[in-house]
Amino acid sequence: MAKLSIRQGDDLTTLALSRGFDPQKLWDHPGNADLKELRHSPNALLPGDQVEIPALEEREEGVATGSIGRFKLSVGPLKLRIRLTWHGEARADLAYDLTIGEQTLSGTTDGDGWVDQPLPLDATRATLSLLDGEETYELMLGHLDPHDSPSGIQQRLRALGFYFGEVDEDVGPQTQAALRRFQTKQSLSVTGEADDATVNALRDAYGT
Amino acid sequence: MTEETNPSSREMVCRVDDNTLETGKIPIVFVPGVMGSRLHFTAIDQRWDPDSNWAMVHWLRVSADRTREEFALSNPATVMTENSSLTQAQRDRGWAGVAWGFYGQFVQDLARQRFGRYQTPVYVIGYDWRQNNRTSGDAVARRINEILALEGVERFILISHSMGGLVTRACLKNNADVAGKLMGVVHIAQPVHGGVVLVRRMFTGAVSAEDGGWGLSTILGNNRKKFQTIMSSLPGPMQLMVTPNYRDTDGSWWYDFTSFANPEIPQRWEGNTWDLYSMPASPPGLLAPAGHAYSVDAVPRREFARRLAEARAYHDWVALWKHEKTWSIYSTGLVTDMRVHFDLPADRYETHVIPSYGEGMPVILYTAQRANGTEVTVSNPDPESRGNVLRRRAQSDSTVPDPSGEGLFPGQRHPVAIGADYTTLKQFRISGAAHDAICHNANCERCLFDILRHILGI
Numbered sequence: 001m002a003k004l005s006i007r008q009g010d011d012l013t014t015l016a017l018s019r020g021f022d023p024q025k026l027w028d029h030p031g032n033a034d035l036k037e038l039r040h041s042p043n044a045l046l047p048g049d050q051v052e053i054p055a056l057e058e059r060e061e062g063v064a065t066g067s068i069g070r071f072k073l074s075v076g077p078l079k080l081r082i083r084l085t086w087h088g089e090a091r092a093d094l095a096y097d098l099t100i101g102e103q104t105l106s107g108t109t110d111g112d113g114w115v116d117q118p119l120p121l122d123a124t125r126a127t128l129s130l131l132d133g134e135e136t137y138e139l140m141l142g143h144l145d146p147h148d149s150p151s152g153i154q155q156r157l158r159a160l161g162f163y164f165g166e167v168d169e170d171v172g173p174q175t176q177a178a179l180r181r182f183q184t185k186q187s188l189s190v191t192g193e194a195d196d197a198t199v200n201a202l203r204d205a206y207g208t
Numbered sequence: 209m210t211e212e213t214n215p216s217s218r219e220m221v222c223r224v225d226d227n228t229l230e231t232g233k234i235p236i237v238f239v240p241g242v243m244g245s246r247l248h249f250t251a252i253d254q255r256w257d258p259d260s261n262w263a264m265v266h267w268l269r270v271s272a273d274r275t276r277e278e279f280a281l282s283n284p285a286t287v288m289t290e291n292s293s294l295t296q297a298q299r300d301r302g303w304a305g306v307a308w309g310f311y312g313q314f315v316q317d318l319a320r321q322r323f324g325r326y327q328t329p330v331y332v333i334g335y336d337w338r339q340n341n342r343t344s345g346d347a348v349a350r351r352i353n354e355i356l357a358l359e360g361v362e363r364f365i366l367i368s369h370s371m372g373g374l375v376t377r378a379c380l381k382n383n384a385d386v387a388g389k390l391m392g393v394v395h396i397a398q399p400v401h402g403g404v405v406l407v408r409r410m411f412t413g414a415v416s417a418e419d420g421g422w423g424l425s426t427i428l429g430n431n432r433k434k435f436q437t438i439m440s441s442l443p444g445p446m447q448l449m450v451t452p453n454y455r456d457t458d459g460s461w462w463y464d465f466t467s468f469a470n471p472e473i474p475q476r477w478e479g480n481t482w483d484l485y486s487m488p489a490s491p492p493g494l495l496a497p498a499g500h501a502y503s504v505d506a507v508p509r510r511e512f513a514r515r516l517a518e519a520r521a522y523h524d525w526v527a528l529w530k531h532e533k534t535w536s537i538y539s540t541g542l543v544t545d546m547r548v549h550f551d552l553p554a555d556r557y558e559t560h561v562i563p564s565y566g567e568g569m570p571v572i573l574y575t576a577q578r579a580n581g582t583e584v585t586v587s588n589p590d591p592e593s594r595g596n597v598l599r600r601r602a603q604s605d606s607t608v609p610d611p612s613g614e615g616l617f618p619g620q621r622h623p624v625a626i627g628a629d630y631t632t633l634k635q636f637r638i639s640g641a642a643h644d645a646i647c648h649n650a651n652c653e654r655c656l657f658d659i660l661r662h663i664l665g666i
Contacts, residue, residue, distance in 0.1 A: 013224045023224075043222040078223050087232040087363075119223060128229075137229065137325070143220035144227070155220045161230035162665045164323045167220065173627025174661070180629065181665045207226025 006049040009124055009142040012042035014078060018121055020056055029054055041208050044144045044152065078119040080126065080141070083207065084109055088161075099127040147203035150175075153194050156206040157182060217325055233327040233361050234391060234664060236318065239348055240306045241370025241397075242445055245334035246288035252278060257288065258307040267427045272434035275427075276508055279338055279441040287334035302351075305334025311369075314647035318367075321657055323664050328365075331355050335375060340443040342522055345378030349386045352379075356389065365663055366393040367656070369647050370608075373398025374447060378522075380531045392533040392663035394656055397646045399608045400528070400615025401454035404462060404545040406445075407485075409435050410494045411548075411596045418545075418598070432592050433502040436495065439515065440508035446515040450612075451523045452481050457603050457610055462547035463492060465595075468554040469579040482520040486513065491550055491594055502592055530616050535634050535659050537652055538613030539605035539641035546609050547599045557586065607643035624655040630662040 004015065016023040026032065027042045031052030039045055063069035080098070084091040090113030098105045098115065100123045109115055115128065119141070126139040145152035150169040157163035162185075163178035176192035183190045186201050221227045247256040257263040267275060277283070291304035298304075303315055311332070319330040333351050335344045352364060368376040373395040380387040405419070413435040414425035429435030439446055456462050463484065464476040477484050477492035487493035495512060496503040504512065554576030562571040574586045603610045614621065620635035622628065641649035 011223055041222070041225055043225045080221070080223065080227075081225065082221060082227040082229050085228065085230045088230065091231070135231065135325075135327075138218045140218055140220050142223050144222035145220070158324055159219065159228055159230060161232070161324055161326065164661045164665065173625070174658075175627075177627035177629070177662065178665060180631075181662070184631075184666065206228050208222050 002053045004051045004053050006045045006047055006051060008047045009140070010047075011045060011142045012051060014121060014142065015051060015053075017078065019053065021053075026051075026053075039146050040148075040203065041146070043142075044146050044208050046145050046149050046152075078121060078123075080115065080117050080119050080139070081207075082115045082128070082139075084113045084115065084130075094130060097127075097129040099129065100125075144208060147206070147208070148194070148196075148199045150194075153179075153199060153202065156202045160202075160205055217322070219325075229325065231325045231327075233329070233359060235331055235355050235359055235361065235364045236328050236660070237331045237333060237352060237355065237364055237366050238306075238311075238315065238318070239333050239335070239366065239368045239372035239376050240311055241372050242337050242448065244307050244310055244369070244372075245305055245337055246307055247285040247334075247336060247338075248288050249278060249283055249285045251283055254278065255288065256285075259291075259309050264423070264427070268423060272429050272437040273505070273508075275429075275438050276441045276511075279438065281339055281441070281443070285336055285338070287336065301330065302332040302334060306332050310644060311647060314653070317648060317653055318657075321660070323661065326664055328660075328664075329359065337371065337444050338442050340518055340522060341371065341374040341447050342378045342382065342525070344375045344444065345380075345382055348375055348379045349383035352386050352389075363389050363391050365391050365660065367396065368393065368398065369396045370398065370643065371444065371448060373400070374522075374526070377526055377530060381526060381529050387531060390531060390533060392535065392659070393531055394535045394537065394659050395616065396537045396652065396656070397539060397605055397608055397613060397643055398536065398616065399448055399612045401612040402450040403448050403608055403612065404450055404454070404548060405607060406448050407450050407463075407494075407548050408545045408596065408598070410439075411491065411550075411593045413592075418600070431502065432496070433504055436504050436512060437508045440504065440512040443515055443518050447519045447522050449485065449516075449519055450481055453528065453615065454481075454609075455611055456547050457601075460547075464547065465491065465550040465552050467552050468576060471551065471578070482516060482523075485516055491548075491552075491596075501590055528615065533663070534616060535630065535636075536614070536616050536620075537636045537638065537646075537655050538608065538610070539638045539643070539646050539649070539652070540610050540613075541602055541639040542604055542606040542642060543600050543602045544604035544606050544609055545599060546601045546603060549597045549599045551595045551597055553588075553590065553595050554586065605641060605643040605646060624651055624658075626654070626658050628658070630659055631666075 012027055013023040016026040027036060029052060031054060035049060035051060091109055092111045092113050094109045096107055096115060098117055100120060105117050124141050126141060128137045128139055144155055150171050151167050154163055154167045154175055157178045162182045163175060165174040179194060179198060180190050180192045183198055188197055188201060219229060254266050255263040287305040289299055289304050291308060294303050315330060315332060333348050335347055356364060366376055376393060411432055413431035414428040419425045429438045454462060461476050461478055464474060466474060484492040485494045488497060490496050495509060557574045557576040560573040562573060564570050575583050576586055577583055614635060617635035621637040622633045624636055624638060636655045638651040641652055646652050
């Protein structure tokens, strides 16, 4: 048993897969019960969060000699899922290039504006390019912070087009103004405060 | 010169789970103030180009009457499109249409602003500032529709400076299709009720010390007759005259006088300003009666009356109308004319010639009587200015007096505060920013860019 401290760019799914665990099992592990209580998503953790890494279970499987044993690891691949919107409307059927390291994947968003691509386990950055490079976005993979943390709130407000300042964890007047705009749009009570109803609505609007 | 293409931005995303990336494009359109657009007078191949001393020498050299003829709308002018210090992309967005010395810093600061992933290409719409602001408003509306078609978008943001505020209000009031696509308009230093300094110049001309230094005052007409002659050909600038809505900062009427007979009794010319300006007696009428000193010639006299009628029609039409998504920034703390006051000369005076003895010139004395019978010697019974006395105070941006600058939201004088609640706070007052330099004033930009964040984020 070991505790691992999350660094910026880490997420539990990648940690699990790179160590041979099923991500869901690691998330459900009793040693991570406090973390699960604290954080809504295993894929949006805060640097400094502690993840319990249990010893790998060893399993013995008997296989008869002379036969072919087939073992299947039941974990899904890492994925990048981004929904592109244009002033709130899905950017459907839009061609894009996703560059990860040396590799470029070309694709087209689906009818709801989704980019949905598998990611290599060691990918930390990707570049999303639209309209032949007229728009490019540097994607910092695994950098999304929890939805109720100051930086996570700013990141989501920014991604959704309500906040245009720095992600600096300082919930000052600019962030409060962005929260008011978001609350107005969502028909929440307009307080400028990151209350539970607001951060939950923010999480739902963003997707994580 | 910086390129204004949006650089790639860094997005924090998670693996595996869902993310959203909101994007979009909103052109930001800037409309400059009076004389701020660079014009090419094609028929005479002369340029109104404040960026070029070479071009401006022409206007310095020619007589007021020639200026009047060349400024006349019958002499065609186009907004200039060349500026060798700009890129083709910038010229395509109209940047060469404004005087770069006035607006270059501001336009570049605006273009450098980043609003998350929204692309905000900055367009400038120069216009023929001679013409009726309502005509200019329609020209601006046509250009906005072109910009929207070019960018393939449906919505935009407007920013105006000075008389550009009268142009943009006319644009939005007269063009419902354009107004319906507006996300928000920010007026900077708009003379909503006009400028007192303009009325005063109708009596003094552009006086070097108070009216922009020797060069500009010479171009604008440095005495009463020249100034009125040139203004008679300019419908747009004539709409900057004080409107019936203007009052001094304490709410008092602004056009007053004392008579020679009773100098201790304050009196006022009250009523509709447009009627006052047209009265045959001057003051309060603006034009000296025909045949009097400094009276303008017959043609500009007729034209002047037409300009006044147009100005009245414009203001009666636009009144205090504003688009529902309007914000305003103005500046105070600098000196300008706040009211127009006259110590009127005597109606009747007697001339005494005192012959000199020896080789000196004879001495001429003018005397006149007060109502109480005392006889007073006066130096000059018929001065050009008719006894105008400057009434200047530090309650303006050096051109637009505070009550005119805050005319769209009377009494709203909020300090600049990042993250302010712009759904209720509509007008912001800064201090010490001069009218011609307010756009790139640091505090004005801080306020403007934060309002833009609100407009884009709501």
